Amino acid sequence: MTKQIILNAFEMTSAMHNSHGLWKHPKSKRHRGYKDLNYWIEMARLLERGKFDAVFFADVLGVYDTYKQSKEPSIHDGLQIPVNDGAFVIPTMASVTEHLSFAITVSTTYEQPFGNARRFSTLDHLTNGRIAWNVVTSYLPNAARNFGLKDMVKHDKRYEIADEFLEVSYKLWEESWEDGAIIEDVENGILVDSSKVHEINHTGEFFSVEGPHLSEPSPQRTPVIYQAGTSERGRDFSAKHAECVFVGGPTPERIKYYADDIRKRAVEHGRNPDHVKIICFLTVIVAETTEQAEAKYEEYNKLWSPDAAKSQFGGASGYDLSEYEKQDQDQPFEFKKTEHGHYKAASLTKDASKQLSIKEALGRLESIDRNTVFIGNPVEVADQIQHHFETSGVDGYNLNHLVTPSCLEDFIDLVIPILQERGIYKKEYKDGSLREKLFSHGRSVLPNDHPGRKFAPGRHLTHS
Template identity: 70%
Template sequence: MSKKMIINAFDMNSSMHNSHGFWKHPESKRHRRYKDLDYWVELAKLLEKGKFDAVFFADVLGIYDVYRQSKEPSIRDGLSVPLNDPAMLVSAMASVTENLSFAVTVSTTYEPPFGNARRFSTLDHLTKGRVAWNVVTSYLPNAARNFGLENMIKHDERYDIADEYLDVSYKLWEQSWDEGAVVEDAENETLVDPEKVHEINHEGHYFSVEGPHLSEPSVQRTPVIYQAGTSERGREFASKHAECIFVGGPTPQRIRYYSDDIKERAEKHGRNPENLKIICFLTVIVAETTEEAEKKFEEYNNVWSPDAAKAQYGASGYDVAEFEAQDPDEIFQYKKKTEGGHYKAATLTKDAPKQQQTVGEVLKRFEGLDRPNIIVGNPQEVADQIQYQFEESGIDGFNLNHLVSPGDLESFIDLVIPILQDRGLYKTEYEQGTMREKLFPHGSSTLPEDHPASKYRRSLNKSYS
């Protein structure tokens, strides 16, 4: 039986998401309706109809303000602003679905682990085990200032913080409460057995947390762990902690390189690489005929905002305005190091389709939709390209971007999903169980024994068995 691909809807609780300037498109509904809970309920039903695995909610904690050293380009074109909390949507979307899962992005750099652990336990309870945490370390200078810091914490130190943050979280989720702590013993007037609830007494470099965890164990205890990042430190972090890793690259071969590297690192951490899923980015423009799809592409290109694209690139820490001041025939290269998102910077260098580019060629990439990285065509052509990427890269699935919402998702579900199902590449029915049980063959809703969190579970069993 062929491997079935994972497909998540890549989204944001925002007016726009990776669709720069598309609020001007006449069929765009999200910038008007993202504040309307009915929009998200309808979206959840649509995605479950299409047998999507999950909604992957991106999030940021500030405004992109590196380009021109200004917030105006982002605000003007709705680049991830206005933006609401994605976690608030999950309960409502879960209430109208049975199988759709939810990956929620939360940063380890600014929000303390104790409250975040309760948030995810709560969501895991309410969804009956359909929740994942996308662990990020945050890369926006404005986000740092929003949380009282004058400057961003350096890139690698953000991962040091994240490592300890995960340790605290594992202790709260895996160690603090024994199984069977809730006894409901009316005769002895005991709802919860105090002997089975434990402080974690974490004293580390960045965090001090006494505990115990306020929430009783949820179905998965620890939510499924997602992580995105292809920097050296990001891949090392992912190989230790993550179960699903979101990677990018210009070719299936480059993506395979990242996938193989992360799995090799995971083995060095004592993990079974089969317990990791690699997900990459996918953008599709599909119509009944090739001609209609090409026409749609041109319509989309006409509403594209170069300024919003340049502003988003500021996540790398580099200001595109500085490139604009250079000779367009000069060979492009970075002239300084930043503490921004290394994966974003790599899209113009080591992860660029062409390894050596001029400044003019780089700037041109911001002027319209990135055609080499978008699949455009009729349903058969789109399915062919998706299958090629899936098989050549060796990945496990995709985070599907949608430029005009919800129309592009509707087109994908109606036109492409049936072909992928006919080819045996995509499920026709959901598997039963929690999000982790659907994703992995080890058959448990909790983390496997090879995951670093299990050491806290084993310690607990030895201490309190």
């Protein structure tokens, strides 16, 4: 069978996401609609019509404040602020759809695993097994201060915390409740067989959790695990835990390098590489004709906010680009390791197809970077997607949309029928949970090669 594209809508319950300045476009509905349930109901119905696999909700816990050492550029143009909690719109979206799934971002750096486990069990129950957790470690300095820390937790230590956070989560989801614990014995007045509900008694370096888990097992027990990370530590974490890995790169070849590396690391962790799906960014500007698509690109560019783009890059990378603006513009723009994330910095430095000068790197943020967008008529865009899909080795995409919902509507109406005709995009959904839809192993719960399964029912252990 021909490999088919997994497709998520890259979203955020915020006034703006990655469409810097495009709230000003007359067709943009998101900066008003994001706080209205009807907006999300319409979005859910639209995406299910387009056979999208999931909505991927990004999130932040602070304001981007690295650029100019100020929050003002971000707040001024609505860079992921104001932002609401995406978890609250999911049950409503699920209620008007049958197959569309939902990935929600939650940080392991600033949350506690016990409460987070109940959140995801609840969502998995309410969506009938259509939930995923995008595991992040968070990098914004303002987020650290919002949670009572003077400084950010260092990059690699954040992954150490995340490793233990996942271990506690697996114990709660997989081990705490055995199958068949709910017995509904009316005659003897017993709803739950207490012999099948266990404390986890976890005591570790970062967390201490007695248990038991408060929620009974949901359809998937453990939600589908998403993770994004291109650093050495991030790729190893993904290879160990993630079922879907969100990677980035400026070229199909660089993305393939990351995809191959993560799959190789997965094997080293004792996992089947087919149980790891690789997802990357996709941004499209499409119209009936090439000329109309190019006109859209120019129209969008006139509304683009360079300050918001630089603010996002600064927060994600740790580079204050206002300092680079004062330097010799002909000097090379070089990678430097910071305690922030590494993907954004790598995209314009060590992952770029050629060495960029400071002027060239800054120029990539002054407008919508043509290097990162597929522009054209429906056939041209489908050709670009198919070439990228087959060259990069990815399994699917998180589709960014510059003007919402019109860019999604254009993609669904103009591009998806061509991809379906070519056999590289589904015409109908598979039945079952999100995990069953994504993978061929036929299980709603984690496959046996996943590290979370060592805590599965029937393998109950006492932990200290």
